[in-house]
Amino acid sequence: MNIRPSPRRVAVALALAAFALIGSASHAQEKxxxxxxxxxxxxxxxxxxxxxxxxxxxxxxxxxxxxxxxxxxxxxxxxxxxxxxxxxxxxxxxxxxxxxxxxxxxxxxxxxxxxxxxxxxxxxxxxxxxxxxxxxxxxxxxxxxxxxxxTADQQGTMLGRNAFEKLGARTAVLLYEKTNAGVDNADTFEKVFTAAGGKVLARIDFGRDVNDFTPIATRIAALGKVDVLPTFGLEGQTVRLAQALAQARVVRGGGGTAIQLGSIWLPWGFEQKAGPASEGYIRVVQFDPTxxxxxxxxxxxxxxxxxxxxxxxxxxxxxxxxxxxxxxxxxxxxxxxxxxxxxxxxxxxxxxxxxxxxxxxxxxxxxxxxxxxxxxxxxxxxxxxxxx
Amino acid sequence: MSDLATLLVQQSINGVYLGCLYVMVALGLTLIYGVMNQINFAHADFVTVGAFTAFFVATRFATKVLGLGDAAAYLVSIFIALGAGAVLGLLVNAVVFAPLRERGDELRPLIATIGISVLLENGQLALFGPIPFQFDSPFAKETIRLGRVFFTGQSVLVVVASMLAIGALYAFMKFTFTGKALRAVSQDRETAGLMGINPDFLIGLTIVIASAMAGMAGALIGPVLVLTPFAGATVIVKAFAIVIIGGFGNMEGTILAGILVGIIEAFTVQYLGSGLIDLVVFVLLLVMLVVRPTGLIAERREENV
CATH class of the missing domain: 3.40.50.2300 (Response regulator)
Structure with a gap:
């Protein structure tokens, strides 16, 4: 069967070819x-x-x-x-x-x-x-x-060492989300802190669907004197956690004595969200806008x-x-x-x-x-x- | 009080508070199932809509426009969230559920709830963005201490509001003509229709009541949630579990199961670890399904003939 291209088809084909050529030319020029x-x-x-x-x-x-x-x-x-x-x-x-x-x-x-x-x-x-x-x-x-x-090693090592040496902390409760990063940070802190002579009283992990942290704060309050609370979680949950710990009078922000420690996870502005509960919170920052x-x-x-x-x-x-x-x-x-x-x-x-x-x-x-x-x-x- | 007794009382209080939050979310689910034999997958998003409504009313409208104090603004926001939930329920019923009911298909309304869920989540994402809002209730800042036991004003508010909502719903269902008619529709829609009851109106009313409760739940739970357009999803799985443990469509069972799950969660945190909460709750759910599939309180239901 003999198929003769219509003038319209030829025009469309030529236009497409032209576009393709222009496209490839501009690609070649653009680095x-x-x-x-x-x-x-x-x-x-x-x-x-x-x-x-x-x-x-x-x-x-x-x-x-x-x-x-x-x-x-x-x-x-x-x-x-x-x-x-x-x-x-x-x-x-x-x-x-x-x-x-x-x-x-x-x-x-x-x-x-x-x-x-x-x-x-x-x-x-x-x-x-x-x-x-x-x-x-x-x-x-x-x-x-x-x-x-x-890394968690780099942050946790410095947190653990400084908690023991600079803050004089001897007891800790680890609070961390159930993720690779949360576990790694908690593990590193525990390794360094216990090697220096500190004692971890409890490891408390939590899923990202936990909303109310009062039962966790109650548990920590019942553990007796805790010096530091290394905390590894996303900002939203950490705000709620800090507030619950203050209500249970565990941390300084609520009239307690324990110091919450944190990693680089928390952005600038965390304190304003957590309010007075965050008083005394010590954390690692990698960027200081001041x-x-x-x-x-x-x-x-x-x-x-x-x-x-x-x-x-x-x-x-x-x-x-x-x-x-x-x-x-x-x-x-x-x-x-x-x-x-x-x-x-x-x-x-x-x-x-x-x-x-x-x-x-x-x-x-x-x-x-x-x-x-x-x-x-x-x-x-x-x-x-x-x-x- | 000894240390152990203090701890037990404190965790029980924590558990009841948590349980009341769950009950507020789960009641709407069980109500819709009880009357319509339908699962509403968009319920979590109705809760989120209530939470956002309460947030904007409490922090913007009531304080800045009406000039109310923080506490009054938050209380007003609970009622407006309840109203927003009701209006949303009315709209969804009119636009989606009622036309689908007319076609007599049982599967489409179920799939439609998934569509509504996606629509609401993405609509809120477009409106409010993904960054969590900080919704603080003024009552959460008031800590009440009785000896060594403590609870916040927010806990008291949640428990009281839950009790009032449950009581009002219970009284409506048991003692009013409309409530009795609604129960009749839930037992046998066709026979109820023969008795002069309008099932369509009552099904619409059920959706409105359930949505209003979801809105109110959002306002109460909002200050606990990390408030994003996806916030409701963090409580809905637990609410479904509670509805199943309590007995699908059974209000009393849902209330009992909600408080029970709250207390179990608090004691799981204390004695087993918070990472095991879901494991414990869902093992309980499986045990209930095997041992007592009708739920904690079984409701006698006649099969439609």
Whole structure:
């Protein structure tokens, strides 16, 4: 059968061919580094995603200004991984298939990060993590995983040692959510604290569906004198927990004597939410918006200019911002694809960002602990830096 | 009082408070099942709507527009949340359930509740965003101490409000003509219709009452929840368990099961560990299903002929 193309068909075919040619030409000219961002945008950990996006948007404006780093533009695609291993796994597979990122930033929650790490390792796409503390993430032999967040080991060791030596604590009750990160933080604290001579009176874990913490506070009150309460949970639950402990007169904020200790999980503003119950709370922070370092004051000013004069950036904003700065720095150092990004990251030493200086060790973990500060919540809910 | 006695009393108080919160959520579920033989998967979201309504009324409208004090504003917010739940129930019944009932299909209304749940969750996500709201009740700041035992003003409010709501619902069902008619519909819809009762009106009324209770539950439980558009989901699984343990559709059983689960939870935290709460509650549920599938208090139901 002889099929003669109609003039209309020919015109459509020519138009499509022209579009394809224009598309490929512009692709060839445009130098782009594709960054997949996996963050919890829904669910109880969604505050990570919302604040993370703010930090990324601000950083992108700055690094993509003008010609961009080494003539490249960073192109970002956000995805909701919901702090869930299952959703994060499905999402990262889809992103790899459709967006074909050169690098992935995320996730915040350790369980989700642990789930996507092997997939990215297999795809040979670097993962830059800024919010998970589970030790296994950088202790599993992955070559494409880099983390700028102190591990549970790093945070827990300092918390445990300082609780014993600086606070003179001898008894502790561990409070932690039932996740990889929660367990890792509690385990590390217990190991260091008991090795120094302290005693753990109880380990109390809780699921993310626990709403009322009064029974837990009652149990702790019945344990007798407790010196410190290392607490590892998301902000919403930790606020309720602190309030219940104050009502049971366990912690200083409620007229008790025990001191709650916390990790970097809690963002700036936690004290205002928990109210007087948070008085005396001592916690690790990686980003201090009151720091006078130029990098920090510039970041604060840019953040306020973009999001409102009354806004103060949190460590979540800062971590996300820093992640983009590090990708841009790797590109400036010659990275053009996943493999060269991995190579530049592995050689980074002492790169200054808002949360301190980043030096990756052989496992991809930042090893510079100058980024860690300790702060104590005062009666007026402000922070007092601890000279530890 | 000895240390042990103090502890037992304190955890019992904690358990009753927790149980009352669960009962407030579970009653609406059991009411709908009792009358309609239908499970409402959107119930958690009705609770969340109530919590958000109460939050915005208590922290914005009643304090800033009406100029009320914090305590009065919160109390007003409970009634407005109850009303918001009722209006939502009315709308959902008119737009979704009533047309589906007319088609006589039992499966579609069930699936529709899942659709309503997704719609409400995502609608609230679009409106309020995902960052948790800090909803503090002024009554939660008042700690009442009797010797070494303590409870908050919020606990008292929750227990009193639960008792009043339960009492009002019970009186309505047992002593009013409409309540008796509603029970008749739950036992045999066709025969009740032959007696001059309008089953459609009463089914609609059931949805409105159950939704109003969910709204009120949201206002009471809001200051305990981490308030996000998904907040209700953290209590609904436990509420379903309570409805099953109490006996599907049985109000007295639900009340008893709710308080029992609350007390069991408090003592599980004390003696076994809070990480085992779900394990203990759901083992209890399985035991009930095996040993006494009709629930704690079995209700005699005649099969429709």
């Amino acid at each position: 782009v580094i594709r960054v997949g961002v996996l963050m919890p945008i829904s669910g109880p950990a969604s505050y990570f995603g919302v604040q993370g996006k703010q930090g990324i948007e601000l950083a992108l404006e700055q690094v993509n200004a003008g010609a961009g780093p080494a003539g490249y533009k960073l192109q970002v695609q956000y995805e909701d991984s919901a702090c869930s291993p299952l959703q994060a796994t499905n999402t990262v597979k889809r992103v790899l298939e459709q967006f074909k990122p050169h690098i992935v930033i995320g996730e915040e929650c350790s369980d989700a990060s642990l789930a996507i790490a092997p997939i990215l390792e297999q795809a040979k796409v670097p993962l830059l993590n800024a919010g998970s503390s589970a030790v296994k993430l950088t202790e599993s032999g992955y070559k494409y995983v880099f983390r700028i967040f102190p 720091e006078k370092r130029k990098m920090v004051t510039d970041f604060n000013a840019a953040f306020r200019a973009k999001f409102g004069a009354a806004e103060t950036p949190t460590h979540i904003n800062a971590h996300a911002y820093d992640s983009i700065l590090l990708v841009a720095e790797a590109v400036r150092r010659g990275a053009t694809d996943s493999e060269s990004l991995r190579d530049r990251f592995s050689k980074m030493q002492g790169v200054e960002v808002t949360t301190g200086r980043i030096s990756f060790d052989a496992k991809g973990q930042t090893s510079d602990l100058s980024v860690i500060h300790f702060v104590e919540t005062q009666k007026d809910l402000s922070w007092k830096g601890m000279a530890w």
